[in-house]
Every structure is written in structure tokens, then in C-alpha cells.
Amino acid sequence: MAKYFELWEGEIAMELRPIRTKKIYEEIVDQIKDLIRSGNLKAGDRLLSERELAEHLKVSRAAVREALSALEAMGMIDIKPGDGAFIRQPSVNGIIEPLAMLLLVEQDLPRQILEVRKIMEVGGAGLAAQRRKESNLQSMQLALQQMEQDIQNSVTGEDADFRFHFAVAEAAENSLLLRLMHTISDTMRQTLRTSRIQLLATPGVRERLLDEHIKVYRAIENGDAPAAQELMYDHLYRVELSIYKHLNM
DSSP states (O other): OOOOEEEEETTEEEEEOOOOOOOHHHHHHHHHHHHHHHTSSOTTOBOOOHHHHHHHHTOOHHHHHHHHHHHHHTTSEEEETTTEEEEOOOOTHHHHHHHHHHHHHOSSHHHHHHHHHHHHHHHHHHHHHHHOOHHHHHHHHHHHHHHHHHHHTTOOOHHHHHHHHHHHHHHTTOHHHHHHHHHHHHHHHHHHHHHHHHHHHSTTHHHHHHHHHHHHHHHHHTTOHHHHHHHHHHHHHHHHHHHHHHHTO
């Protein structure tokens, strides 16, 4: 066990541990990361063989094997028996899947989902106003029409609501934002489904939500990024307060 000693500054005691040097395999990992970051190693490039790496780095082959195993676990390389180790093509799934798992086990989930959704979608609305195409506007219009029909047919309209928000995210032309939206949305549907249904069943709420969505749409259509962000924030803030009320938070 590492020994500690205390440094006193006034009445504050600070615990410090002896500094340890990095393990050899960690140094190897850092060097390969730097080569990827600098562009000297690109997706599909084959690394030197285990023996060659050991010779160039002046380390044991065991340390090289440990470093390659760590890089593979990080999703940075693919090790193909008989062929060698190759730099892996970056994948959005490598980011999204751990997030999805984290959301499943997180305790304070409703509050955090609503906060993250608000952060993402407010920025996304601003990008949508700057980048929207006619096809994006048509997708939003179809979602709004469906919301209006759902109100007339006394349907909760949850699917149309999500369709509108995804149409806005698509207009932002950011694939990572869209994937994050899907992950957050899937978790929100599972975690907040009951409270959302109660919210949408409340008299007057669906009409209010339709009006708020229409205002966001018009700001995006007009290319007014600040207004789109402000209106999206106001909309999500009201939804957030209403869901908190139903969850008794």
C-alpha cells in the first residue's frame, strides 16, 4: 500500500502520494495515440509487427502485446491473427454504445435525460436554422400536420412529437448529434413514457405543444438561429417542468 504524508498550509491538510512512473505498455499506447492524432497513422494502416515494435521501442515483446491488447480494448486497433494489427476506422457506435449502457444503469435518470436533451436540442435548432434544406422543412411540416390530425382524432401524438424533433436534428446535418438524439430518445421513451402520456392527455397541452412546435419551425424556416434556439429552449423547459410535476420531483 502506498504511504501518505501530509503537507500543512494554514489549517488545511493535503494528502499526497508518491509519484509513480508509467508502465511501459502505457508509454507504448501513448506513442501510438500520438501518431494517430498527428495523422501519421490513419484508419486501415498496419502497425509494425510485435517483434519490430519491440526492437524499435527497445522494450520486451510482452510489453508490446499488453499495449496492443489495451489499444484493441479501447477500440483503436483491430488485431487480425496472421495479418497483424490495423488502425480501426473511427465509429460513432464506439461512443454511443457505452453511453446507452450508462443511461441504463444511471440512478438520477429522468432529470439528467431532460437536461441533456435540452442542451443538445437547443444547439441543434440553431444549426438547423443555418443548414436546413427544403426536404428538412417538408419533414417538419409533415410532423406538424400529423400532430394536428392527432389532436383532432384525440390521439396522444407522441410519435409525431418525436418525428418533429428528429426532423430538426436531421436539418442540423450533424450525424453525431442525430445518433445521440436517438440514444437519448430511446431511453426517454422507456423511462418517461408514463409521465409523457399523462402530460399529453392533459387538456390543452397538445394544442400548446403544437403551437410551440410551429413557432420553432417558423424560426428555422426563416433561418433565424437565435430565435430557433430561444423558442426550442422555452418549449423544452415547459415540457421539463410538466414532466417533473407528473413525476413529483
